[in-house]
Amino acid sequence: ALIAKLTPQIKALKVGPGTSPGLDMGPLVTRSHLDKVSGYIADGVAAGAQLVVDGRGIAVPGHEGGFFLGGCLFDRVTPQMRIYQEEIFGPVLCVVRVGSLEEAIALINAHEYGNGTCIFTRDGEAARLFADTVEVGMVGINVPLPVPVAYHSFGGW
Structure with a gap:
C-alpha cells in the first residue's frame, strides 16, 4: 500500500532549473555527481532491488545540458545492497521491508x-x-x- 501511494507522488515531482518557481527539485550540482547518483541506481537494479520509479533520462526543455534527475523509488532493498549501505545524496528513496x-x-x-x-x-x-x-x-x-x-x-x- 505504501509503494502504491508513493509511486504517483514521486512521478509527479516537478524538476527544472533552480531559479524557476513551483518546482520540487532543481538539478544536481555537477555532471560527475549526476553520473555518480545514476551509478547508484544502476547498481541497485543489478543487485536485485525493484526500481519502481526511474527518474533517469528526464528532459527539461531549454536546459538539455543540465544535470537533472527525477525522483527514483526502489522497493525490496536489502541491507546488503550498496544503495542501502551508502548515502546517495540524490533523489532516490529506498524501501526496506521488515517484519x-x-x-x-x-x-x-x-x-x-x-x-x-x-x-x-x-x-x-x-x-x-x-x-x-x-x-x-x-x-x-x-x-x-x-x-x-x-x-x-x-x-x-
Whole structure:
C-alpha cells in the first residue's frame, strides 16, 4: 500500500532549473555527481532491488545540458545492497521491508550512519519505543526527518 501511494507522488515531482518557481527539485550540482547518483541506481537494479520509479533520462526543455534527475523509488532493498549501505545524496528513496518494529529498530541501529530517522504511526506505544531505543542523532515522530538549521549541531549518533 505504501509503494502504491508513493509511486504517483514521486512521478509527479516537478524538476527544472533552480531559479524557476513551483518546482520540487532543481538539478544536481555537477555532471560527475549526476553520473555518480545514476551509478547508484544502476547498481541497485543489478543487485536485485525493484526500481519502481526511474527518474533517469528526464528532459527539461531549454536546459538539455543540465544535470537533472527525477525522483527514483526502489522497493525490496536489502541491507546488503550498496544503495542501502551508502548515502546517495540524490533523489532516490529506498524501501526496506521488515517484519516487525523491533526488526526495524535493530536494522536502523546496525547501520553505519546514524544521522536521523523517523516513524509514522498511530500507535503511541510504538512511537515511544522507537524514540527510546533507536540510536540516531535526530528522531521524527509523524514528521519528516527533522534536519536542523545551519547553526545547530548535526553529527549523527
